Ligand SMILES: C=CC1=C(C)c2cc3[nH]c(cc4nc(cc5[nH]c(cc1n2)c(C)c5CCC(=O)O)C(CCC(=O)O)=C4C)c(C)c3C=C
């Protein structure tokens with residue numbers, strides 16, 4: 144008998160295992176120039192991230208950027224590094240573990256894991272490990288709420304490249320974005336309301352998203368529109384008028400024009416206009432990381448206060464919030480139809496109530 148016919152998949156009564164793989168960007172191994180160099184090299188050699196002609200870019204990257212940026216970035220990482228490690232890795236690991244716990248309550252045969260586009264744990268290694276655990280169906284969720292070719296796109300490329308090399312590949316489903324998912328929007332809104340209850344309400348809510356080069360919008364990347372939609376839905380959930388909030392874009396890299404308005408320009412001009420007290424939130428990041436903790440919570444605050452602003456408050460990312468983990472579970476189970484027995488509405492409410500310790 145051919146070997147494959149004795150494989151468990153062909154035996155009666157065998158249920159293939161389903162894997163849920165969370166993807167994130169990746170982070171250096173340590174907050175040092177030595178660790179930053181290979182991380183930045185891998186990141187900035189990605190053609191989805193830097194689209195200028197290779198020969199020119201190779202010279203700029205190796206001649207200038209990799210000589211200067213590792214030290215500068217390492218100092219920034221050092222200012223936000225925690226006892227447990229890089230916040231991005233710490234939050235992603237905890238999110239995967241909490242999601243696994245929550246989905247496990249449903250009694251499903253699910254393997255939940257996470258991988259990083261750059262650095263470790265690498266996408267290929269994690270998928271191979273999941274296959275070795277018997278995963279035959281794979282659902283991939285990049286943790287970026289809004290799709291950009293330079294974030295979710297390249298993360299999914301890494302999955303596709305891995306499968307491209309496999310003889311016996313798993314079934315595959317991918318989630319492109321969740322910028323308008325009700326559970327995600329509700330968790331963001333709840334985090335803002337809780338912040339207001341505790342600290343009082345600011346005069347303006349600044350919603351800062353990671354930027355991308357302006358030419359990517361002109362070439363058809365949906366990222367800009369998805370950020371604006373998230374902003375609008377969050378404003379609606381909070382019953383804000385157009386004057387109460389502003390959407391802006393941070394983390395500009397290089398000389399080209401990026402999506403506008405730039406967050407730092409907005410902060411400076413709000414302070415100069417006499418808007419004394421502002422709240423800032425970064426809805427485009429599922430967990431806190433360098434870009435939120437250093438750039439927005441630290442640098443943004445300094446800029447606002449030295450420009451004449453009085454009070455600057457940063458609202459943390461969704462991180463391990465139970466309502467966000469429940470939203471993730473909903474997002475995942477909504478995409479598992481036919482693979483596992485997906486919960487009906489009553490089950491889903493129960494799952495959410497268990498996650499949040501509250502009635503829904
Ligand atoms: C939220 C989605 C992200 C998009 C879109 C994105 C595009 C993008 N980023 C760079 C360059 C850098 N980004 C860096 C850090 C960084 N970027 C994101 C997310 C998106 N990037 C995150 C979550 C982080 C933080 C990582 C961490 O370890 O905490 C960095 C590295 C740090 C530094 O040296 O500044 C660079 C470089 C480009 C060029 C780009 C789109 C073209």
Ligand SMILES: [Fe+2]
Pocket residue numbers: 353394
């Ligand atoms: Fe980035």
Ligand SMILES: [Fe+2]
Pocket residue numbers: 367368369371
């Ligand atoms: Fe747009």
